[in-house]
Amino acid sequence: MRKYLVAYSIALQETLQRRSTLLMDRLGGLAIVVSLYSFWSALLGDQPSFLGYTRAEMLTYVLAINILRSFVFTGRGWLLVGDISSGRISSYLVRPVSYHGYALALDLAQKTVHLASSLVETSLLVLAVSGNLFLPKDPATWILFAVAALLSSLIFFFLEMLVSSLAFWTSESGGPLFCFELFLQFAAGAFFPLDVLPAGLRRLLAATPFPYMVFFPARVFLEKVPPSEALRLLSIEAAWLLAVVLAARWVWGLGVKSYAAEGG
């Protein structure tokens, strides 16, 4: 465990050292939030609610997206693709560490910095919109939200590992990963609440782990899911996590067996 903590600590320092990259990443994310926030503001206009969301709830959803995006969607998929394609993965395979554990430690460091940044940005935006927001009344909601977000983040990490492992068999795994990431962001509700979509499409998405990654935690925060239902959905999310972890490890095992490297 200690070696993963050391990896986390070094990665944290490295992320903080690249301040211009971090600043630019955050500025880009902020542009998306301001854009969505303004769109929903204009859409709601003088209406008291839209699709069951009051003005405060809808705007809170957009701000929650900013926090969840920074915490959930910072994977290591592209780096794994690069490591396998370039052969760098060989040096990790001979070390006494689990690659997934090591990558998770690095990912958590990145998540820590991005989460802290997004909290500062969101606080500034909250000040800018002068309190027109929804805050949970029940303290348990905060705990449920945190657990849901943590599970979402782990599901994303292992899903990315799963898709990126395609690189063991083909040098063209970047395309499927790009496609997967884009689809996932929409299917997770990272741009808009999934209630907007037609019922058929919503039902289809409900049978996948994607809505649990942003849409579900955001609805928990907005107290639109009763506590008992939230617990049931959390257990489904945990089951999805288990399934994704097992699948990622299985595919990883197959990939490592088929992997071959030459040269030094």
Next chain:
Amino acid sequence: MSSPVRRYARIWARTASMAMQAQLTYRLGSAGFLLGKMIRLFFFFAFITAIFSHVKTVAGYSLAETALFFLTFNLVDMIAQIFFRGVYGARRIVSEGDFDFYLLQPCSPLFRMIFSSVDILDVVTLLPVLAMIGVLFARLPPTGWIQYAAYALLTVNGVAIVLAIHILVAALAVRTQELENAIWIYRDVMFMGKFPVDVYGKPVRWVLTFAVPVAVMTTFPVKALLGILPSVWIAYALALSSATLAFALWFWRDCLSRYTSSSS
């Protein structure tokens, strides 16, 4: 056709052909990227259509008008992606020393850096966008040829501003060998052009019109088509693109004069 134009057209055709062949070689990867781009287009279009099944207007615009704003953003963005794709590798070209070879060749290094790569996948994605714009033209109330001409002129003008931004990013890469994320900031800020600028608050609108002219690139053409853009703003848009292009070219020359090679 004068000789330099013909020569550059041949260089572009050759490099574009090579880039396309490379993309076609990686079929799985290219299919993934293409599918991802289509998914992004489909989901945003589904989102806008779904929104308008619940409301009649957003910021005073109908479904057809809002869709046209979105598609015009895509048109400008995709043209830039198709023709100016080379900038995405600018930092690598400089830091790995390839830029030194560009300087030795009997061809403008700026031309080589910006235009030397063509994304054929965006050509494929552009076709449905053009088709949908055609459908929307037919659905909007009839308008005069002057409005259509103004739309075409301001769309080209938007592409010229995007070109200026890409030149600035290329110049920064030559000057600093860093700022890899600069082009991604542009991409994220351009996200704000997906919606008409009227959805934003006054300060953001001002920024998007004068400081980071996303509105000039994406909102102005549609407003001109709808006949709601005063001619003074058309003049402003044309002056702005001339000024930004002139500044970008001056900055490029300045950065080039300070370049001392960064790799052996």
